[in-house]
Amino acid sequence: MAKLNQNNILLLIKWLISCCTIGFFVGSICAFFLFSLNWVTQYREDHTWIIYGLPLAGFIIALSYKYWGNPSSKGNNLLIQEYLYPQRRIPLVMAPLVLFGTLLTHLFGGSAGREGTAVQIGGAISDQLNRWFDFDKNERRILISIGITAGFAAVFGTPLAGTVFGLEVLLIGRKRYLGILPCLLTAYIANYSCQLWNIPHTHYPIQDAIPTLSLKNIGFSIIAGILFGATAWLFTGAGDFFNVQFKKIKSALLRPVVGGFILVLVITLFHANNYIGLGIPMIQGAFSSQANYYDFIIKLLLTAFTLSAGFKGGEVTPLFFIGATLGSALSTVVPLAVSLLAAMGFVAVFSGATNTPLACIVMGYELFGIQPIIFIGIACTVAFLFSGKKGIYSAQKGGFKEKFYRKLNL
Structure with missing residues (x-):
């Protein structure tokens, strides 16, 4: 019984460290990403001629993935594949590559978003904990889920939606409920960590009266x-x-x-x-x-x-x-x-x-x-x-x- 309790305590400590570490680092990196994204967007709007450099930006992005991150080019699909069929650790280089590529895309006028970047940063960082902790196959799935959750929650400021997204996107219509608590904890830590850097999120208020439900x-x-x-x-x-x-x-x-x-x-x-x-x-x-x-x-x-x-x-x-x-x-x-x-x-x-x-x-x-x-x-x-x-x-x-x-x- 004492050994069982000790194992449970060690398991709890392992997951608390994992959630806090992933939440803080992913939230902070997403804050830097959002700040940088706002800057490059403003620069592009002030210097509209820069869009003529879009072909060169595309070449630089492709070159960086060719030499440093070929598996990372799969993007979100790589995270899903590793969740479903674990084979090897998600490369850490995915995080800086997608961050760099996204900022270049937006600076030169590509039409793209930001969620893929945040999710890939979260997934790449979270999977690195396998270097220090001994996660089995199912635990690694939870690890990938909380990385996705952290990125989504931080970049949009929606921790509850981030929690559900990190579980739902991996298996349509089926969720692994063991991952809910660590995903929820990580989502709030990531969101709070992003807010610590005073990075605002966009608000979209409904200005009209809501009609009756008929x-x-x-x-x-x-x-x-x-x-x-x-x-x-x-x-x-x-x-x-x-x-x-x-x-x-x-x-x-x-x-x-x-x-x-x-x-x-x-x-x-x-x-x-x-x-x-x-x-x-x-x-x-x-x-x-x-x-x-x-x-x-x-x-x-x-x-x-x-x-x-x-x-x-x-x-x-x-x-x-x-x-x-x-x-x-x-x-x-x-x-x-x-x-x-x-x-x-x-x-x-x-x-x-x-x-x-x-x-x-x-x-x-x-x-x-x-x-x-x-x-x-x-x-x-x-x-x-x-x-x-x-x-x-x-x-x-x-x-x-x-x-x-x-x-x-x-």
């Missing part, structure tokens, strides 16, 4: 959810299409160069500067006034093209942009408030593209409060079901969703 409004929410799901499917399909086209270029070093030239041409000819980078001002604008009907599709195509060409970042903030502007534009035909539809689209397109409806509902609560949660919940769930068999992470296993589509013979 059968009519539920029906409108379902219709909106179907459209959000179809948009998530379109984003995944666009990414797959552009990936196939870029693979026709044999040299991986040339892909982002060619992609960079095309992006510069498109951005310059169509004056599309509002659609590059994160696009935070346009997301915020979608909550206060009706967006153009074409805003979401421009951002969708630019982001899918940018990431397929080999530039770095993430898909989630662009998905927020796509969803918020689509929801805002839908207010012309769907009789719900503009800011409510923007909020629903904000998380619902993300839900459909990443196959994480529960995490997105929780994020909706953390960002927008409890009042619109029923409408957000309907939109996220319907979007998840209507977004196709797979999402943006090809390494995910289908689970419930795969069975759902199999029964429909789709």
Whole structure:
């Protein structure tokens, strides 16, 4: 009995050290990342000519991955693969490479996000604890989960959503409940560590009154959810299409160069500067006034093209942009408030593209409060079901969703 208690105490100490270490370091690095991202974004906006260097930036990113981080080029899919089929430690070099690549992408005008960077930093750092602690296969899975959780929670300031995302994204429809407590603890430590550096997070307030919950409004929410799901499917399909086209270029070093030239041409000819980078001002604008009907599709195509060409970042903030502007534009035909539809689209397109409806509902609560949660919940769930068999992470296993589509013979 004494030996059993001693083992339990040692196990508890091991996990407390792991959670605190991962939470602090990932949160602090994400704070540096967010600060740097704000700086490069401001610099690009003050010096718009810099986008002409996008092909060179793409070449430098491709060169860095060729010589220092070939396995790391798989990005989030590498984390998922190591979770499902553990083979070797996630390389630590993934963290600085994706950080450097993302900052270069945003500095020179690529359309990308930031979640992928934070998640990969978290996963790479957390897996290094295998060097000092003896984690078995299942414990290592929890370790990867808390790394993903820490990055997501810190970069968005949503620890509860980060906790659920770190568990849900790895196995669609199935969560390993043993990982909840360490994920939750790490998420709050990472979020607090990021806040210690006085890095602000963006807020998106719902400015309109929330309508009553009626059968009519539920029906409108379902219709909106179907459209959000179809948009998530379109984003995944666009990414797959552009990936196939870029693979026709044999040299991986040339892909982002060619992609960079095309992006510069498109951005310059169509004056599309509002659609590059994160696009935070346009997301915020979608909550206060009706967006153009074409805003979401421009951002969708630019982001899918940018990431397929080999530039770095993430898909989630662009998905927020796509969803918020689509929801805002839908207010012309769907009789719900503009800011409510923007909020629903904000998380619902993300839900459909990443196959994480529960995490997105929780994020909706953390960002927008409890009042619109029923409408957000309907939109996220319907979007998840209507977004196709797979999402943006090809390494995910289908689970419930795969069975759902199999029964429909789709």
